[in-house]
Amino acid sequence: MLARFGQIDILVNNAGVNTQAHRVTLDTFPKAEWDRIVRIDLDGTYLMRKAALEPMVARGAGGRVINIASVVGIAAMRLQSPFAAAKAGIVHLTRAMAIELGHHGILTNAIAPGSILSEGTRKLFYGKGLLFGSRTEEFMRHIPMRRPGDPDEIARAVLFPGSPAASYVNGQCLAMDGGWTAGYTI
Amino acid sequence: MQIDLWGKTARIAGAAHPIGAALRDRPAENGAMIVPDGLPDLLILSAPLLQATGFDWDGLADMARDRGAAMKARGAGRIVFLLSACATLPTRRRPELSMHSAALQVVMRTLAMSLAPRGRGQCDGCRGDRH
Numbered sequence: 001m002l003a004r005f006g007q008i009d010i011l012v013n014n015a016g017v018n019t020q021a022h023r024v025t026l027d028t029f030p031k032a033e034w035d036r037i038v039r040i041d042l043d044g045t046y047l048m049r050k051a052a053l054e055p056m057v058a059r060g061a062g063g064r065v066i067n068i069a070s071v072v073g074i075a076a077m078r079l080q081s082p083f084a085a086a087k088a089g090i091v092h093l094t095r096a097m098a099i100e101l102g103h104h105g106i107l108t109n110a111i112a113p114g115s116i117l118s119e120g121t122r123k124l125f126y127g128k129g130l131l132f133g134s135r136t137e138e139f140m141r142h143i144p145m146r147r148p149g150d151p152d153e154i155a156r157a158v159l160f161p162g163s164p165a166a167s168y169v170n171g172q173c174l175a176m177d178g179g180w181t182a183g184y185t186i
Numbered sequence: 187m188q189i190d191l192w193g194k195t196a197r198i199a200g201a202a203h204p205i206g207a208a209l210r211d212r213p214a215e216n217g218a219m220i221v222p223d224g225l226p227d228l229l230i231l232s233a234p235l236l237q238a239t240g241f242d243w244d245g246l247a248d249m250a251r252d253r254g255a256a257m258k259a260r261g262a263g264r265i266v267f268l269l270s271a272c273a274t275l276p277t278r279r280r281p282e283l284s285m286h287s288a289a290l291q292v293v294m295r296t297l298a299m300s301l302a303p304r305g306r307g308q309c310d311g312c313r314g315d316r317h
Contacts, residue, residue: 144298144299144301144302144303145302145303146302146303178302179298179299179302182294182295182296182298182299183295183296183299185299
């Protein structure tokens with residue numbers, strides 16, 4: 001990437017997974033699945049330091065880092081403890097990076113998507129006989145806007161911390177969740 | 187950053203301060219029409235950023251509730267609070283400002299929960315009850 005373009009202005013740490021096969025409580029949560037999720041969701045952002053952050057600091061022209069967290073990193077949900085822990089880690093890692101890198105002109109912020117209708121979650125929410133099934137409507141009652149978000153709605157939000165408009169925004173986590181984490185809706 | 191507010195009305199109400207002044211022309215620069223009163227598409231409620239005394243905090247909260255209810259009845263609207271950072275991180279030297287700012291933030295959050303479901307919104311990204 002660097003060889004081709006010569007510089008990185010904006011790093012988006014987007015890689016992330018959750019568990020679908022192991023929706024169980026922590027006492028029985030398989031170690032291998034815990035490791036897989038935490039390594040991708042949390043360690044993955046750390047591991048970008050050599051490939052992207054070092055060159056960004058060395059170049060001396062500042063930059064932007066946008067970490068994709070989750071509302072589950074703000075308000076925990078059950079039966080997905082490694083995802084909740086890793087995403088909470090991302091929210092706080094974002095603050096730590098903001099403090100460490102701010103004086104280089106590198107601004108680090110996080111976006112916390114809520115319930116987003118992707119191909120994967122479409123099956124989860126609206127597929128027959130799958131995890132939520134008829135409970136989807138009940139689940140949506142927790143979201144003030146009563147609907148999941150579109151991937152495009154998140155994509156537009158990611159542009160903001162990367163834009164000149166966010167030149168004094170550092171260490172923040174912006175939830176894009178239809179109001180899910182504004183408070184207790186029910 | 188260019189944000190398309192073409193055809194929208196915007197109103198800024200509340201406390202006067204340098205940030206409010208810097209904000210004054212922004213909606214118009216992005217296509218919105220500034221209106222002095224009435225029910226706009228975008229209502230920006232500006233709270234004091236330094237001095238808490240002598241400002242009608244309840245009045246600002248009342249305006250948010252009242253205009254929010256009218257927006258809900260209309261089916262669309264946006265309310266943006268301009269608050270001091272001490273709403274989330276209280277400042278020792280400004281206990282009253284911290285308290286009032288935090289209270290307004292809670293007003294914002296409770297309004298977000300109560301007004302959102304019927305909000306059909308103004309743009310592609312904010313359709314309300316779709317499912």
